[in-house]
Amino acid sequence: MRKTNGSLVFQSDFGTIDGAVSAMYGVAEAVSDNLKLYDLTHEIPQFNIWEASYRLIQTIEYWRPGTVFVSVVDPGVGTSRKSVVALAQSGHYIVTPDNGTLTHISESIGITAMREIEESINRLGGSEKSYTFHGRDVYAYTGARLASGVITFEQIGPELAPEPVTIAHQPAELKDGIITASIDILDARYGSLWTNVPRTMFEELGVEYGHTVLVEISKYGNTVYGNRLIFGKSFSDAAIGQSLVYINSLLNVGIAVNQGNFSRAHNIESGRGWVVRLSKGD
Known part of the structure; x- marks a missing residue:
């Protein structure tokens, strides 16, 4: 031990x-x-x-x-x-x-x-x-x-037994060109959404930097957000106030507003019931 x-x-x-x-x-x-x-x-x-x-x-x-x-x-x-x-x-x-x-x-x-x-x-x-x-x-x-x-x-x-109590959530999965996943957490200070989509899975969509991603967010099956967002290396790849998809510090997909608060702007939270879908935009 x-x-x-x-x-x-x-x-x-x-x-x-x-x-x-x-x-x-x-x-x-x-x-x-x-x-x-x-x-x-x-x-x-x-x-x-x-x-x-x-x-x-x-x-x-x-x-x-x-x-x-x-x-x-x-x-x-x-x-x-x-x-x-x-x-x-x-x-x-x-x-x-x-x-x-x-x-x-x-x-x-x-x-x-x-x-x-x-x-x-x-x-x-x-x-x-x-x-x-x-x-x-x-x-x-x-x-x-x-x-x-x-x-x-x-x-x-x-x-x-090494089998602790766990909380049910949507695992990240890719099927027919669409990733379905959960919003794991908010980047608390800045309001970015951190998903459970690993970089390696996202790469399978074939989205290049500067191109777009179709983003749909729902809560318990009800759509609350949908848009086509640019995929950037960092926040400055989008104009100030513009939203983007990026890979966060844990090498998972994040969604943010450059110098803004995505969660607050769209009344989106994290955890149980929140689902995000990603697909290639162009």
Whole structure:
């Protein structure tokens, strides 16, 4: 089993307006002052498990193998949903509720092993009667113990099949010259749409830079947008205010407005129910 490296990365929907994130840091630091503590983000929209899943896959492979991630977007806190630690095939560990947060990692990287957190051992002392802050009491504590080497992966708890709960979505597929896919996420600050269409699949359409792509976007089968957009290498290949199709930093298809906000302009969001179709325009 791959050793951890002392790095602990936190993600949540807590925000930083109060002391929740600081409390998790405090629990981790009390386990070991040799840990290196980092934040992925704490600005996941409240209860948005899908976005938590995506932000992990957006980031995780840029960290050294052996890094431990604690991801807490947990609307089912206190229920029967499992608390787990997953080992990705990339060698990274993810401490999280098994509620769909592992969807993208499971599908894009793969999960080698998974264990359920045994709370009688791996829980902050004195927190047993607290039922609504597992991010502090279970996940930060367990993640810190694992990252610092206080416990091994095998000491997390019972072994589970490496088959986490996943969230249903539209996989990218190419048929008869049309790609059908999902809008995975918004580039939050700029409003670009990031799809799950890999560059390699898009290349099969045979669209050259400077030519156009037919774009149709629907929600639960109802078309909300349709247009012919230029395919560019970067945003400046379109005029300011003009929309374009491009390949984003994860090497998937994106849709953007040069110096604008595509999502806001067309009232388009991401996640369940949102489907995009792409075909060669000229």
